[in-house]
Amino acid sequence: MTVREALKIAINELKEANIGTYGNDAVILLKTILNKSDVFVLTNSDYKLNQEQEHYLFKLLEKRKKRYPIAYITHKKEFYGFEFFVDERVLIPRPETELLIEEAINIAKDNNIDTIVDIGTGSGCIAIVLSKLLNKRVFASDISREALTVARLNRDKHTAKVDFVLSNGLEWIGKRVDLIVSNPPYVSEKDYENLSDDVKYEPKGALIAEEDGLSFIKHLITHAQGLTRYLILEFGYDQSQFIKSQRNLLKISKDLSGIDRVAVFRFS
Numbered sequence: 625m626t627v628r629e630a631l632k633i634a635i636n637e638l639k640e641a642n643i644g645t646y647g648n649d650a651v652i653l654l655k656t657i658l659n660k661s662d663v664f665v666l667t668n669s670d671y672k673l674n675q676e677q678e679h680y681l682f683k684l685l686e687k688r689k690k691r692y693p694i695a696y697i698t699h700k701k702e703f704y705g706f707e708f709f710v711d712e713r714v715l716i717p718r719p720e721t722e723l724l725i726e727e728a729i730n731i732a733k734d735n736n737i738d739t740i741v742d743i744g745t746g747s748g749c750i751a752i753v754l755s756k757l758l759n760k761r762v763f764a765s766d767i768s769r770e771a772l773t774v775a776r777l778n779r780d781k782h783t784a785k786v787d788f789v790l791s792n793g794l795e796w797i798g799k800r801v802d803l804i805v806s807n808p809p810y811v812s813e814k815d816y817e818n819l820s821d822d823v824k825y826e827p828k829g830a831l832i833a834e835e836d837g838l839s840f841i842k843h844l845i846t847h848a849q850g851l852t853r854y855l856i857l858e859f860g861y862d863q864s865q866f867i868k869s870q871r872n873l874l875k876i877s878k879d880l881s882g883i884d885r886v887a888v889f890r891f892s
């Protein structure tokens with residue numbers, strides 16, 4: 625089978641399975657199988673797949689048709705211009721979380737920020753990007769041992785100055801820091817049921833929080849006071865009212881869809 629034939633099969637099968645991104649996905653699957661670039665796939669139509677590669681194509685097509693995330697297939701996700709390794713042990717970094725990075729950089733620039741902590745680090749994307757861009761050591765924690773294994777892999781890949789701690793919430797922080805950032809789990813049980821099938825492959829513990837998705841956010845806001853000068857957190861599409869009712873709120877930023885998404889708190 626040639627690349628041309630393989631692309632045709634992949635596009636047809638993905639289209640039939642109602643995968644909206646069928647064209648893009650077909651190219652990504654092919655380049656993953658061949659371990660080549662997009663340009664190679666698009667310019668070498670007559671290149672022949674060997675038998676092993678053909679089997680691999682059908683295996684990946686079956687997965688993608690069941691909406692298995694493309695990032696878990698390629699094991700790659702770009703976040704703020706950095707490429708991260710991802711698999712089922714961690715949440716796939718989201719573009720809206722880049723807003724949290726921007727707010728953290730703004731606060732760090734103007735406020736003499738030295739010690740930075742990332743709570744619920746997952747793949748390590750926030751901690752690693754902040755450490756690289758601000759040239760600071762960052763401390764990052766997660767309750768999932770498996771997530772921390774992936775985060776360490778990404779830390780080493782980017783030679784970032786990040787130390788990881790296995791812990792629940794803020795309980796490990798012994799002395800006052802300058803900035804705590806977090807993209808916590810904030811989806812309610814009810815909303816989780818209505819999420820797309822792709823998301824259901826991601827760790828449930830990275831997404832769902834009790835009390836209508838607010839339990840972890842409440843923990844962060846309540847306990848951050850006394851532990852940090854600034855707290856920056858991401859929150860859900862319907863949680864803005866709760867965030868606005870909290871003391872010490874400095875600002876809220878909207879994501880590209882115009883939804884309130886990131887809150888900055890300043891504690892005296």
Ligand SMILES: C[S@@+](CC[C@H](N)C(=O)[O-])C[C@H]1O[C@@H](n2cnc3c(N)ncnc32)[C@H](O)[C@@H]1O
Pocket residue numbers: 714715716717718721743744745746747748749750765766767768771791792793807808809810829830831
């Ligand atoms: C929404 S994900 C964010 C992952 C990553 N920071 C990102 O932005 O892509 C939330 C992370 O918080 C972790 N988590 C959940 N409950 C936690 C807890 N009680 N204490 C610490 N981390 C927790 C999950 O394991 C998950 O990695």
